[in-house]
Amino acid sequence: MTKPHFHFDHVGSYLRPQELKTARENFAAGKISREELQAVQDKLVKELVDHEVENGLQVVSDGEFGRSWWHLDFLWQLIGLESYLQEDSYKFHGAKTRTTNVRIVGKLAENPNHSFYRDFTYLKSITPEGVTPKVTIPSPSLVIKRDHRSDLYADYYDSWTDFLDGLAQAYQDTIKHFYDLGARYVQLDDTTWAYLIQQLEDNKNNPELRSEFEQIAQDDVYVINKILEGLPEDLTVATHICRGNFQSTYLFEGGYHTVAKYLGQLNYDIFFLEYDDERSGDFAPLADIWNNRPNVELILGVITSKKPELEDVDAVIARIQEAAQSVPLENLGISTQCGFASTEEGNILTEQDEWNKLQLIKSITDKVWG
Template identity: 55%
Template sequence: MTNSIVQTKFPYRYDVVGSLLRTQTLKDAHAKFKAGQITAAELQQVQHNETRKIVAKQVDLGLKDITDGEFNRSWWHLDFLWGLTGVDKYDYHKSYKFHGSKTRTDNAELSGKVAFNPDHPFFESFQFLQSITPDGITPKQTIPSPTMLFRDNRSDNWPKFYDTWDQYLADVAKAYHETILHFYELGARYIQLDDTTWAFLISKLHETADDPDAHAKYIKLAEDSVKVINQLLEDLPADLTVTTHICRGNFKSTFLFSGGYDGIADYLGQLNYNGLFLEYDSERAGDFTPLDRIWNGDKNKRIVLGLITSKAPKLEDKDAVINRINQASAKVPLENLALSTQCGFASTEEGNKLTEQEQWAKLKLVRDIAEEVWNVD
C-alpha cells in the first residue's frame, strides 16, 4: 500500500471517531420534512447551519481533524451503501439485534452490478464540509467498510448479476477504490472505513468453534474481508490516510457484539490501513494481549485506543485512562498509539443517551489526556 510508507500525522493523538449527537434543531427539521412542512432544500439549509456549529465546536476544542458529525445521514452505513450504483433500499422487516433496543427495519440489497457512482450524494456533503473547515484542520470523511455489503442479507441475490462470488467481490473493491479516489480528487486526505464485521466475526468464530462447517463459513468471510479491503487500498495516493474503526454496534447506547480481539487479531494485522480504531471502553472488548498482533510491527501504523465510552455520560477517571494507555504500550510502542472515544455518539440519527454538553466533555477529556501522555498541543 503506497500511502503506508509516509503516513505519520493521522490518526492524530486525540482523534474523533465520526458521528455526533444530532442537534434538536436538526431533529425538528427532519420531523417537519417528513410531515411535508418544509422542502428538501430547507432541510438541507438547516443541516448546513447545524453542521457549521458542530465544526466550530470541534475546532474550539482543539481537534486537528473534524467531521460533519454525519449530520447528512440517518444511518452510519446504509445511506452510503444506497448511494452506490447497484445497491437499493428495501424494508428488511426485522430489527437489528441490539441488546435492549429495537432499530428501524431499513436495509440495502443488490439491484445490479456494484459500481462507483460519480453522483453519490456524499461527495457534495464532503465539499460542503471542506468549505467550512479552517486552514490547518483536516476534514475527515467517514464511510462504511465494503464488508457491510456482505452481511444481513444484503448480498443474497448476487447470483442474479454475477457468475461467481469472486467477480462480485472484485466489483465491490473497484467501486470503493474509485469512490475513495474521487474523494481524494475533491480534496479529502483522511478517510475512515467503519466496520462492524470484525466484531460480528468475534462472536461467530467463538460460537462455531465446535462446528467445522459453520466455522469455515466465517473463516471465509474473514479472508474475503481482508482480500477486498486490501484490494481497494492498493495504489492510493501517498498523502492519503485511510483508517478503520472496528465497531461493536452503537444504537441508543446499546451494543451488538462482545468478546476479545484474539480470534480476529491475525486478520486485522493483515489489513493495510494506516490506523485502526479499537473499542476498549469495557470488559466486553477483552484485554490488550492481541494488540501486538493487530499492530503487526508496522511503525507507520497507529492503533487508536477507544478508552472513553460514547455510550454513557459519566466521565472516566483521567489517571485510570493514562494507566491503561501505559499498559497498552507494553504491546505497541507509545509512539504508535493514539486515543479516542470508543465509538461515535450517534451512529444513527437517534443518538446515544447523553447530552450534547456531556458529549463535548468526553471529547475534551480525550484531548486533555492525549496532551499529557504525548505532549502534543
C-alpha cells in the first residue's frame, strides 16, 4: 500500500445548519455583507470539523458549506464557463431541482481566484495535526457531453481532442494549485458513470446509440487519466461515483458491470462506490478495478445517507465479507453511499442523524479492521 487506507471515510457534504441557511438568505437579500456571511460560514465549518474529529474521522471536509451545489459552484468559477438558467430542472425520482446549469463561453483554464482555494486554506488552518483535510470537486466528466455543457466547444477549439486536452489542463492546474496550498487528498465527485450505466443498459439493443455512450466513457477515461498523470506522489486522488442525491432521492440505477472495464482503467487511488440498496448491483465488478490497480482502496457505500434509520451491524459486516470475496479486505473501507447534502437543500434527516450514521460506520470499521 503506497497511499494511506483509512477504511472509515466520508464522501464530504453535510447538512447545512439553519444559521448558515439564514445567513445565505440574508446575503442574497443584501441584508449582510459577504464578510459577515463568511464569518458565519467559518464559525460553522470549525464546529463541523470538531464534530468530525470527535467522531473518529481521520479525513475531514468543510461539509461543502461554501457552496449551493456539489458541482456547479466549482464549474462556473473556472475560466471559460458561466452559469445560466436552463428551461428544465433535473428530474430526480420524486423531486425536481433548481434550473441552474453551466455552459462553455471560452477556452477553459484554471481560475487563480477561485473561491474554493480560500475555503480550503481555512479548512486546513483549523484541521488538527494528524488529520487530513480533503478537497471535493466535481469530475471533469460532468462537462463532457453532459446536460449541454460542452455543446459550444467548436466555437473555441479547433477539434474535440483540443477541447478535451484544454479541460484536462484546467483541472490539473487547479489540483496542483490545491496541492501548493497544502492539499494532499483531492476527491473528484462523478455522476457520469451512473448516467452511462443507465444509458448503456437502456440502449443495449441500439448499437448506434450504445456506441455514442461508449465513446463518452472513453473520453472520460482519457481526460481523467491525463489530469492524474504526473501529479505529486504524495497526493491521494479519489473519486466518488454517485447515482444522484437530492432531498433523499436519486437519478440513476444499475450495477457497475456495464462500466467496470472503464473504471478499471482510471488511475485513482480511492473509489467511493454506492452500495446502499439494490440499485447498485453486486460486488463482482470490484475485481475489475482491483485487478488493474492492486493498491487501490474501494470504499463501499453500504450505509445510506438518504434515510435516518440505522443499518443492522451484522448485516453490514456480512456485506463487507461478501465484497472481500472479490478483493482483499485490506483494500476495502466503508462510508455512507453519498454525502448528506449534495445541494444546500440537504437530505431528509437531522444533524444528529448524520452523527449517528458516522458513529455506526466507526463501530463497524473497528470491528472489521481493528
